[in-house]
Amino acid sequence: MKEKEVAKKFVPDYRMQALIDRRLQLVIDKKRDIYCDNAEFLVYHWSGEAASFSPATGEHACDSDKRIEIGDHNARVDVGISFPKTDEMPSKNGNFEYTPLNWAKDYAFFIDNSPAEVHENELIVGEFHWQLDEARYFQYPEEQREAGFEARELGAGGISFTHTCPDLSIGLELGWNGLLDKVRANIEKFEKEGKTEQVEYLKGSEIVALSIQRFICRHADVAREKASCCSDASQIDLYLSIAEVCENLSVRAPQTLHEAVQWIWFFQVAERIHGHGNGYGRTDQLLLSFYEKDMAEGKITRQFAREIIGEMYIKYGSYTALGGRLQDLSDATNEMSWVCLEAYDLVGGINHMGVMWHEDMNEAFFEYACDVLTRHGCGVPILVNYDVIKASEVRSGYKPEDAWNVAYSGCQWYCGVGTEYNDQDVNSLVLIKPMQRAIDGAIEKDLNSFDEFWELYCHEVDCTADALVKFKNATYDWQAKVWPEMVTSFCMHDCIEKGKDVTDKGAVRYNYTSVNVLGVPNVSDSIYAIKELVFSKRQYALTELKKALETDWSENEMMRQHFLNVPKFGNDHKEADEMAVKVSEQVREVLESKQNNKGFCFRPSLFQYMGHTYAGPMMGATPDGRLAKEPLAHGMNPMHGRNKNGIGATVNSFTKLDFAKFQGGSFQIELTPDFFKGGVNKEKLMEAFAIGFFKKGGVQINFNLVDLKILEEAYHDNDNPVYHDINVKVTGYSSHFVTMDKRFQKEFIERVNYQNL
């Protein structure tokens, strides 16, 4: 949907509108883009070059004509130059070490030399222009990289980087002085115990915390200076208010809603400077007491609360969660849940909040969530099934006292708030690869039955998983030394107490490795077609199939049609769906049987954010009748155009999987406005669909309302400002349509499904 055409329920005043306009201008000027090095990164979640996403500038940056733009869901604001003091970084002067203390000194220098900025009209301040990996060496030792290339060869990969959810209530309670006191108390404790490694880590933490305090303080200085040379009375009020809040927050814990929101935003800035990717928990729980206190004291109005939270969304609409249940299983929806949603209805745009539905949720609130979703039409909020995500955490081994506090935290994943580091969404297993090896092996061994073929396939999946385990363990051996996440660690339970970084072994309570599995629908459709046409009907031999695949089915159109038209997953077809369950269960069992060197098992998620677009040509043609140039299926969603029996049949197929056994698997719906023709009540239909879907066991809905004609025009005319404000929920993340790589745009247009209902 085009942002400007959305009928917002709450109308922004001049000040808020100015901030909204600035946000859009940053997008138009391409200042919020996010990159990766190459297509391999999207498919294997590891580029073989940078250790993580592609830094925008600096020594690890990729050539601008080579890198791939994956959207503009970035908190970083580009200013067109690299970090000016790169050469003066402490580690660049002969002092580089793979240690947290060395990292901390770089971090402090880096943030001390990052400008404090206060812009007109804003009350919430804090912006950053560079990430630390643009200035500090970020690469693992050779042994880890070798394991990475070996894993890729077999179809797996992954980075380890900022994909968790800190518990901000720790920081909101203590403030920076409190956190610092906690660090110092633990330094003393570990000194007494003679634990030098912990002492050194915490000395690093101390350096980092002090630098963040200085950073906050500098904002107060800038605001006061600006106030002194400003003539507009209302703007002066804003500056002075900012100055007071920043002065307070540089030392003590927040006491008002304004302070709490500003504290959270500074924490996000400080944290995202060392890496993008975390979620920030359940905002309605975090902020309720501040809101209630301010309202009771008559300090604020509800509209002010909407605006202050809306400002945070304008800065960056992070992954946050609303709703869900409390520990006693009662509905967690509160006044703040409403305000957080209303704040979005005020500012709109890109945002990554999720509403966690359950059967006992306040009905009016969920109805409002569906109203916002359909009215804004760009996938906000994401709808998540709380009971299923909690069940999946419990199944993994979460204790009930931790499991209830789970939060939607990223594209399609969720995390125990402050207790888990799960690498979710940054590991990949490409299921096409083991299938291809199984076909080769079956030909070599001249296998004659489907059962033998299946056994060989299972073995190959196991080999790929082993390669992934080896790579991840090599990474985990080094991670806390190479790239500790020291800001995040402040708001994790147990990290400061243990003197260990969140990325370190034994630092947090839960340390599973979650793995995105790419291509499950293609592999299950392929294996089902092989079962039918090769082993059951004996219509084709595997050698013929392999030859046809190698030549991308050229001169084998009839054969391709046969493979393409064997029943496919997504049509409520019993046998085809059973194969999808079998294939997904198999890879789950394999991954769950593997342990990482942190003592936790691997877990699959039936999702991959963008690899399916690029993996097609890399993998070549597949036995499901797919041509090499076509993308793979998106997550667990059926291949585009193969679910021919409508959305109801697709839902039935989809929910034959037990999502409590997986780490997420979102259902993607792109509808044209025609779907809601005839004066029907959109939000009611959406709500009923979501509840029906969740009652059948679905876990997440990503929804877009898409006017195909406008998108096609936008695709051919990216530079036309008319199209700059079209927001879409790409997969689990939001982006402006025209900022995405062309190939993503094309895939997105082709994806539009269900328009004929």
Place this chain on the structure above:
Amino acid sequence: MNELTAIVFKVESLNTHNGPGYRTVVYFKGCPLKCQWCHNPESISPQKEIWVVNKRCIGCESCVQVCPTEALSMASEGIKVDRQKCTGCQICANVCPSKAIEKLGDEYTVDQLFERIMGDKPFWDASGGGVTLTGGEPATYSRFCIELLKKCKKEGIHTAFDTSGFVSQKVMQELLPYIDLVFFDLKILIAEKAKQLTGQGTKEILASLQVVKSFIEKYGAPELQIRTPLIPDATDTQENLNAISVLLEKNLTGLFTKWELCMFNDVCEDKYIKMNQKWRYTGKKYMESDLKKMNQFQEKHSNNKIEITGFVSR
């Protein structure tokens, strides 16, 4: 006795245009009327059939080779079906590699169909929806429908029945206790014209409407909605609409909740191409001016609870 079966050509979930909430719509194959404009030509014959999507055809002629009655041939525009010879065995559809030949009609037992639709129950519950039986004329399979509807009512499912009205009074009487909402088609009230354009007069239809009326008067249920497809120069004449309007006002006052005027559109043209049949209405379109005319009619007869649907703007 053999188990009851019916030929169904489509089961559609999450439909929002055929009753309250999300509907699971069952399209039965077979219709006693032969309306010249029919928007579901595949629904008329009660037999299994096939049709051809020629743009998918890769020209392998596998179908021509397997057809036991030589009903298929390859012509310049693609595969041609000789409907006189075709027995509806659908063997050709099974061998067609590109699924250019599509099956029209699957045979279901009551239990099979019930199991299929029950998968949608969470959506009915969440939306106040249910099942809608339509066609063709669902009463073509009256015993089957009664059994299916009974099962639905046992589970508390909302049921809608979309009928051409050309149903015997006895069957209508037997169906009504299991129906929550009747969509009753009143197409043409001028008997001669009806016979000419739909193949049947109005006598049976009006008699079965009388059954519905008496039933509602006695039991206060089911809900009744009247549907009139607006077809250029056929049903959309002032004379016909006035006649329906008078009937509703005089005979059914207070007994129906809506009179739906469904605007003509040509989205079914593709179906005639696949059936390899000529459609008399090719090229016909409704314009904004036609919509305006209908709006005026709606205003004039506001007590008739008229709703105009399905206008496709150009």
